[in-house]
Amino acid sequence: MSFRKEPPFKHGTVARTAIVLVNLGTPDAPTPKAVRRYLKQFLSDPRVVEIPRAIWWLILNLIILPFRSAKSAAKYASIWTRDGSPLRVHTQKQATLLRGAIGVRGHDAVRVVMAMRYGSPSLPEVLAKLKEDHFERVAILPAYPQYSGATTGSINDAVFAHYATVRNVPELRFIKNYAGHEGYIDALRDSVMASWEVNGRGEKLIMSFHGMPKRTLMLGDPYHCECHKTGRLLAAKLGLGPDQYMVTFQSRFGKAEWLQPYTAPTLEALARAGVKEVDVICPGFTSDCLETLEEIAIEAKHDFLAAGGKQFNYVPCLNESPAWIAALAEIAEQHIIGWPTMMTGPQREADKREAEIGRAAALKLGAAD
Ligand SMILES: C=CC1=C(C)c2cc3[nH]c(cc4nc(cc5[nH]c(cc1n2)c(C)c5CCC(=O)O)C(CCC(=O)O)=C4C)c(C)c3C=C
Ligand SMILES: [Fe+2]
Numbered sequence: 001m002s003f004r005k006e007p008p009f010k011h012g013t014v015a016r017t018a019i020v021l022v023n024l025g026t027p028d029a030p031t032p033k034a035v036r037r038y039l040k041q042f043l044s045d046p047r048v049v050e051i052p053r054a055i056w057w058l059i060l061n062l063i064i065l066p067f068r069s070a071k072s073a074a075k076y077a078s079i080w081t082r083d084g085s086p087l088r089v090h091t092q093k094q095a096t097l098l099r100g101a102i103g104v105r106g107h108d109a110v111r112v113v114m115a116m117r118y119g120s121p122s123l124p125e126v127l128a129k130l131k132e133d134h135f136e137r138v139a140i141l142p143a144y145p146q147y148s149g150a151t152t153g154s155i156n157d158a159v160f161a162h163y164a165t166v167r168n169v170p171e172l173r174f175i176k177n178y179a180g181h182e183g184y185i186d187a188l189r190d191s192v193m194a195s196w197e198v199n200g201r202g203e204k205l206i207m208s209f210h211g212m213p214k215r216t217l218m219l220g221d222p223y224h225c226e227c228h229k230t231g232r233l234l235a236a237k238l239g240l241g242p243d244q245y246m247v248t249f250q251s252r253f254g255k256a257e258w259l260q261p262y263t264a265p266t267l268e269a270l271a272r273a274g275v276k277e278v279d280v281i282c283p284g285f286t287s288d289c290l291e292t293l294e295e296i297a298i299e300a301k302h303d304f305l306a307a308g309g310k311q312f313n314y315v316p317c318l319n320e321s322p323a324w325i326a327a328l329a330e331i332a333e334q335h336i337i338g339w340p341t342m343m344t345g346p347q348r349e350a351d352k353r354e355a356e357i358g359r360a361a362a363l364k365l366g367a368a369d
């Protein structure tokens with residue numbers, strides 16, 4: 001086994017801290033070719049589809065990719081922006097704003113970068129660049145408030161796999177979840193209240209989370225529980241009783257049963273039962289993306305209105321909301337605690353002294369020039 005080439009060792013280099021904001025990933029373009037490439041990588045991940053590999057390879061390559069790529073590309077085209085895929089645009093902006101917010105909190109030597117689990121910028125390329133720039137402490141911050149094996153677990157796999165190819169591995173921290181973090185819940189509450197102010201208040205607040213196969217809940221994945229925790233806390237912050245909100249699950253993929261109740265049929269049933277106005281928020285998505293902008297704000301809205309509903313208020317994702325950026329900074333800060341994050345004079349001096357001691361010891365051993 002050979003390892004990646006280490007950057008040239010230099011005594012006196014300050015060990016630095018980085019935060020990597022990691023999101024799912026998205027195609028590079030809204031074209032069948034780019035969507036196919038993205039879906040192939042995404043859906044080949046055994047954390048995402050837990051079907052025996054040989055059988056799944058046939059289904060994926062002979063059925064899903066040939067048929068789904070063009071259909072999904074058309075959907076992506078309907079939400080694409082001048083700057084690219086909304087998911088990537090928002091995640092990049094969040095990383096930049098988080099850098100500012102964490103700096104203001106006194107951690108001015110911290111670098112914040114974004115990476116994608118699938119597609120670009122890929123985790124291996126981002127982690128390799130941090131290594132090149134001598135970041136010796138790296139915190140992995142998934143863009144998912146609720147843990148699932150298919151999302152956060154898979155990010156961790158990719159980080160472990162990358163560092164398995166590295167000789168001098170940095171110190172690492174992995175943020176698992178923040179489904180109940182007060183700053184996150186407050187930011188969601190602010191979004192709902194802002195929508196209420198502009199659109200008025202619907203009869204029910206639907207909190208729609210991305211689904212997962214039901215089987216994963218039975219096998220011990222905490223995702224379902226964490227979604228309900230977020231839902232409960234958000235409802236409490238808004239003063240909603242149990243009959244004023246619902247937690248639902250969207251984006252079912254494949255034929256197996258997924259977590260229930262499903263978002264779209266629930267909305268249609270509500271419309272048929274006489275509910276005229278709903279508010280819909282997707283708290284598990286921290287950036288607007290295909291699943292929120294197309295599946296909810298376009299498709300689900302259309303279906304709700306077609307079933308007799310009169311007003312569908314889509315509450316945008318947290319995106320770059322100041323309350324969310326502040327929450328992200330707080331979450332990150334709680335996890336980099338104890339790491340050097342400030343470029344103070346004494347810190348620099350201490351680093352220099354430490355480097356001199358190291359260099360002297362290395363010289364003695366004949367391991368430095
Ligand atoms: C927020 C958490 C997410 C979980 C949990 C999740 C599980 C999961 N997803 C699929 C299949 C697909 N998801 C797709 C898009 C997509 N999924 C998430 C997030 C979660 N997925 C996001 C943010 C997005 C949008 C990406 C974007 O580019 O905007 C897609 C691709 C789109 C499409 O073709 O419909 C698929 C496929 C599975 C199978 C799964 C759990 C097992
Ligand atoms: Fe998904």
Ligand SMILES: [Fe+2]
Binds near residue numbers: 251290291295
């Ligand atoms: Fe979808």
